[in-house]
Amino acid sequence: MAKILMKGNDAVIRGAVLSGCRMYFGYPITPASEIAEAAANYIPKVGGTFLQAESEVAAINMVYGAASGGMRVMTASSSPGISLKQEGVSYAAGAELPCVIVDIMRGGPGLGNIAPEQGDYNQIVKGGGHGNYKCPVLAPNSGQEMCDLTRMAFDIAEKYRTPVYVLADGYTGQMMEPVEFGEPLTKFPRQDWAVYGDAVSKHNLISSIYLDPEELEEHNLKLQKKYQEIEKNELRYEEFMLDDTDYVVMGFGIVSRILKTVVEKLREDGMKIGLLRPITLFPFPKGKIADLSERVKKFLVVEMNNGQMVDDVRLAVMGKCPVEFYGRMGGVVPSMTELYEKAKQLADSTN
Amino acid sequence: MGKKILDKPFVKVEPELCKGCGLCIDACPTEVLKFHTKFNSKGYHYAFYLGDNCTGCGVCFYACPEPEAIVVYKKGYEYTGEEVA
Amino acid sequence: MASKVLQKANSFYDQYFRNPSADKKMPHYCPGCGHGNVHKFIAEALDDFEVADKTIFISPVGCSVFAYYYFDTGNIQAAHGRAPAVATGIKRAHPHSIVISYQGDGDLAAIGTAEILHAANRGENITVFFINNAIYGMTGGQMAPTTLIEQRTTTSPRGRNPHNEGYPVKVAELISQLQAPVYVERVALFDNKQRAKARIAVRKAIKNQVENLGFSLVEILSPCPSGWKMDPVDSMKWIRDVMLPQFPLGVYKDLTKEVKPYEVPEFAPSAKEIKELIDIVPDSNKKFKKSKVIEKYINPEIKVAGFGGQGVLLLGAALAQAGMLEDYHVSWLPSYGPEMRGGTANCHVNVRNIPVGSPVVSNPTVLIALNRPSLEKFEQDVEKDGLIIFDSSLIDLDVKRKDVEALPLPATQLADKLGNTRTANMITLAAYAAYTGLFSKETLYETLKTAIKRRVLIDINKKAIDVGYEFGLTHRKN
Numbered sequence: 001m002a003k004i005l006m007k008g009n010d011a012v013i014r015g016a017v018l019s020g021c022r023m024y025f026g027y028p029i030t031p032a033s034e035i036a037e038a039a040a041n042y043i044p045k046v047g048g049t050f051l052q053a054e055s056e057v058a059a060i061n062m063v064y065g066a067a068s069g070g071m072r073v074m075t076a077s078s079s080p081g082i083s084l085k086q087e088g089v090s091y092a093a094g095a096e097l098p099c100v101i102v103d104i105m106r107g108g109p110g111l112g113n114i115a116p117e118q119g120d121y122n123q124i125v126k127g128g129g130h131g132n133y134k135c136p137v138l139a140p141n142s143g144q145e146m147c148d149l150t151r152m153a154f155d156i157a158e159k160y161r162t163p164v165y166v167l168a169d170g171y172t173g174q175m176m177e178p179v180e181f182g183e184p185l186t187k188f189p190r191q192d193w194a195v196y197g198d199a200v201s202k203h204n205l206i207s208s209i210y211l212d213p214e215e216l217e218e219h220n221l222k223l224q225k226k227y228q229e230i231e232k233n234e235l236r237y238e239e240f241m242l243d244d245t246d247y248v249v250m251g252f253g254i255v256s257r258i259l260k261t262v263v264e265k266l267r268e269d270g271m272k273i274g275l276l277r278p279i280t281l282f283p284f285p286k287g288k289i290a291d292l293s294e295r296v297k298k299f300l301v302v303e304m305n306n307g308q309m310v311d312d313v314r315l316a317v318m319g320k321c322p323v324e325f326y327g328r329m330g331g332v333v334p335s336m337t338e339l340y341e342k343a344k345q346l347a348d349s350t351n
Numbered sequence: 352m353g354k355k356i357l358d359k360p361f362v363k364v365e366p367e368l369c370k371g372c373g374l375c376i377d378a379c380p381t382e383v384l385k386f387h388t389k390f391n392s393k394g395y396h397y398a399f400y401l402g403d404n405c406t407g408c409g410v411c412f413y414a415c416p417e418p419e420a421i422v423v424y425k426k427g428y429e430y431t432g433e434e435v436a
Numbered sequence: 437m438a439s440k441v442l443q444k445a446n447s448f449y450d451q452y453f454r455n456p457s458a459d460k461k462m463p464h465y466c467p468g469c470g471h472g473n474v475h476k477f478i479a480e481a482l483d484d485f486e487v488a489d490k491t492i493f494i495s496p497v498g499c500s501v502f503a504y505y506y507f508d509t510g511n512i513q514a515a516h517g518r519a520p521a522v523a524t525g526i527k528r529a530h531p532h533s534i535v536i537s538y539q540g541d542g543d544l545a546a547i548g549t550a551e552i553l554h555a556a557n558r559g560e561n562i563t564v565f566f567i568n569n570a571i572y573g574m575t576g577g578q579m580a581p582t583t584l585i586e587q588r589t590t591t592s593p594r595g596r597n598p599h600n601e602g603y604p605v606k607v608a609e610l611i612s613q614l615q616a617p618v619y620v621e622r623v624a625l626f627d628n629k630q631r632a633k634a635r636i637a638v639r640k641a642i643k644n645q646v647e648n649l650g651f652s653l654v655e656i657l658s659p660c661p662s663g664w665k666m667d668p669v670d671s672m673k674w675i676r677d678v679m680l681p682q683f684p685l686g687v688y689k690d691l692t693k694e695v696k697p698y699e700v701p702e703f704a705p706s707a708k709e710i711k712e713l714i715d716i717v718p719d720s721n722k723k724f725k726k727s728k729v730i731e732k733y734i735n736p737e738i739k740v741a742g743f744g745g746q747g748v749l750l751l752g753a754a755l756a757q758a759g760m761l762e763d764y765h766v767s768w769l770p771s772y773g774p775e776m777r778g779g780t781a782n783c784h785v786n787v788r789n790i791p792v793g794s795p796v797v798s799n800p801t802v803l804i805a806l807n808r809p810s811l812e813k814f815e816q817d818v819e820k821d822g823l824i825i826f827d828s829s830l831i832d833l834d835v836k837r838k839d840v841e842a843l844p845l846p847a848t849q850l851a852d853k854l855g856n857t858r859t860a861n862m863i864t865l866a867a868y869a870a871y872t873g874l875f876s877k878e879t880l881y882e883t884l885k886t887a888i889k890r891r892v893l894i895d896i897n898k899k900a901i902d903v904g905y906e907f908g909l910t911h912r913k914n
Contacts, residue, residue, distance in 0.1 A: 002718040005757050017714050045713040047703030049528045054554035061518035065525020068512045091515050175795050176768040178760045184710040195510035197533025199489040205504055207513035261793030335798045372468035372668035378628055410628040412442040416472025419444035428440035
């Protein structure tokens with residue numbers, strides 16, 4: 001099928017509908033409102049429900065309710081809205097409910113601004129709400145991935161019974177690129193744990209309560225085991241020019257796009273440099289990073305935040321080689337020239 | 352084994368499921384329920400039926416917060432013997 | 437027809453197997469607690485209406501957090517105050533189900549105020565039971581939003597003071613002011629007559645949902661002997677003597693005779709229908725061969741700038757669309773963030789032979805400036821040997837830099853001549869395409885199918901492309 005030029009935010013909803021999502025509960029916030037608008041337009045057309053909730057908190061709890069019913073359901077917001085949703089995400093993780101949450105990050109802390117930042121890495125990748133949970137996190141960097149990773153998020157959510165995040169920035173949401181769409185899913189298997197309002201499912205209970213400490217520990221151990229499975233099966237990353245490389249640059253989302261151009265230019269200059277882009281932030285490509293740290297001279301991690309993913313890179317590198325960080329905050333997107341200079345300096349300081 | 356028809360209403364309090372709140376005793380218009388002097392295994396003075404004059408009005412059933420501490424058998428109830436024993 | 441026996445409802449589990457306590461027959465509530473009575477009314481109604489199988493019971497946070505121990509229905513436990521939102525989600529997921537949101541006063545009237553108000557206001561077809569006992573029971577007797585003036589609790593030890601904590605929240609009154617709810621009543625449990633009324637109200641609220649009539653809420657003044665530190669019989673007197681004057685009983689709203697049942701229509705489109713409905717069937721399946729681009733204009737990084745209303749973003753999008761039709765890798769990014777100041781609009785477009793790395797165009801190789809501020813602002817950013825196309829009918833100055841190529845284009849004037857000023861952007865698009873050889877005229881015509889949503893405007897825009905293309909070709913330098 002031919003491609004269609006489309007904004008990332010619009011592609012998210014197309015991917016969701018194709019994956020069988022028929023329920024969307026959300027609250028308007030810049031720069032994620034376009035996702036709600038697309039959902040409001042398209043989801044009712046295919047027989048689904050779009051509901052603008054009274055708050056982010058209500059929206060995520062509506063998601064909790066619909067997910068309890070075995071439906072493919074989603075919400076989307078931007079950083080301050082995601083902070084509000086964290087209570088509900090913790091409950092959904094505890095009750096093992098599949099759902100998809102899209103975060104189009106903006107500048108923080110507080111009200112911050114509406115420019116693209118990546119300051120939500122820690123709150124999204126490390127759990128975010130209370131308790132011992134993590135959510136798989138997919139970080140698209142193109143319009144095509146906004147569609148495909150949203151679609152994949154529903155599959156992962158259902159497979160492991162967990163909330164899954166799609167973590168993107170304002171640029172990836174606003175950008176139009178050609179997107180190719182697959183075939184829609186039209187048949188949805190019944191989930192044997194869900195509550196359908198019928199005799200077969202009426203013995204099911206959706207709850208995150210385990211009063212007895214030992215039972216709760218057991219439940220937590222089960223969750224941890226699930227996260228290990230996810231780490232084993234769902235890791236995704238992109239390698240670019242890493243085979244013979246001396247230097248590795250890392251970034252996710254829009255930053256990785258800029259870094260790719262930087263790598264291309266520096267390769268033209270003769271520098272042995274490559275890009276490692278995590279597509280999943282949890283699971284994180286720590287094995288790949290550890291392998292690289294055995295043979296490369298240096299890492300440079302670029303983020304649009306105060307240095308959040310770099311902590312995970314350093315944990316994986318385990319001191320085997322230097323890891324430098326370059327960050328811009330407040331919604332300032334680093335320019336190609338800026339990153340080109342920064343990456344070029346890697347060689348200066350090593351030799 | 353023929354069915355019998357209850358000819359006078361009857362209230363049964365299950366001692367082990369009674370929390371001794373006394374709401375049934377307070378509610379009963381004919382004052383046929385009373386706290387027992389004995390305790391049940393939970394340590395509550397449970398209510399019991401004095402054995403006569405129940406009208407089967409059912410107000411004790413709805414006054415009682417417990418799902419199955421009280422059963423009220425009304426006049427005309429068909430029984431086999433066991434439950435009304 | 438009245439039953440000859442009053443006994444435990446079938447909608448209760450026979451054994452409360454989820455209760456970790458050794459005793460699987462006795463509920464966890466304190467002696468004399470009103471939750472038990474309301475549970476009995478609900479279970480009896482579910483039996484009588486034969487709906488237990490399709491009922492989904494939402495347990496809140498509060499003493500009734502474990503209501504799922506008891507009801508032999510589908511069960512969902514919700515976060516504090518969120519039961520109406522969870523109920524909304526599950527009811528929308530399964531409209532045929534009977535959804536009961538059961539909440540206490542802290543849950544419903546404090547932390548969950550927004551959720552209940554809006555679920556009611558949407559007229560969700562759910563049933564809400566609101567247990568008002570003027571205290572937080574589960575956490576050990578703290579002040580509730582419904583605690584009475586001067587009532588002592590562990591967090592209002594000198595009595596509730598309206599200057600500090602405000603007045604009791606009157607939920608039935610509040611909810612009944614909304615347009616959507618069909619039935620709102622306040623009942624009490626303090627004597628036989630009131631319990632009978634409460635029982636009837638519970639049944640009616642459930643029946644309304646069975647009949648798809650809409651949102652029902654029953655507020656129940658209910659005893660909490662432990663929290664009030666009273667014996668159960670005295671608690672009943674306290675409801676009657678102290679609570680009642682503050683919380684008058686009665687039907688606050690009843691539209692059940694007036695409203696019509698509403699059933700959610702079902703629709704499950706086929707794969708083909710879905711693709712059409714969500715607009716992912718391309719406007720064009722045509723593929724165009726890449727045009728012969730003049731060497732220096734290959735892989736352009738374009739910035740288009742002008743004022744809002746000039747069709748700046750559309751011009752950029754058309755460039756990307758044309759690129760896509762000729763099988764280039766393209767990206768389009770609107771002005772965003774700090775750049776978005778001063779009423780100017782701009783966008784960044786890449787048309788590349790290889791995948792687009794950064795979509796951000798900080799130093800364009802092509803600047804298309806449609807007004808003077810845009811030219812002034814971005815001229816300095818253009819790459820050396822880059823191309824600046826500007827609307828010379830609106831911009832009364834020339835490009836200052838000598839190390840770039842400038843193409844003055846009287847786009848607005850040409851558009852006016854065509855009879856539609858708004859076609860200036862398409863004239864500019866075509867002039868640029870022809871001047872650089874980037875796109876064929878056929879590609880641009882095809883682009884219009886996507887770019888121009890109003891079909892009646894296609895013809896005039898086609899003419900605009902002819903005019904622009906002609907201009908571009910005649911001004912070619914190479």
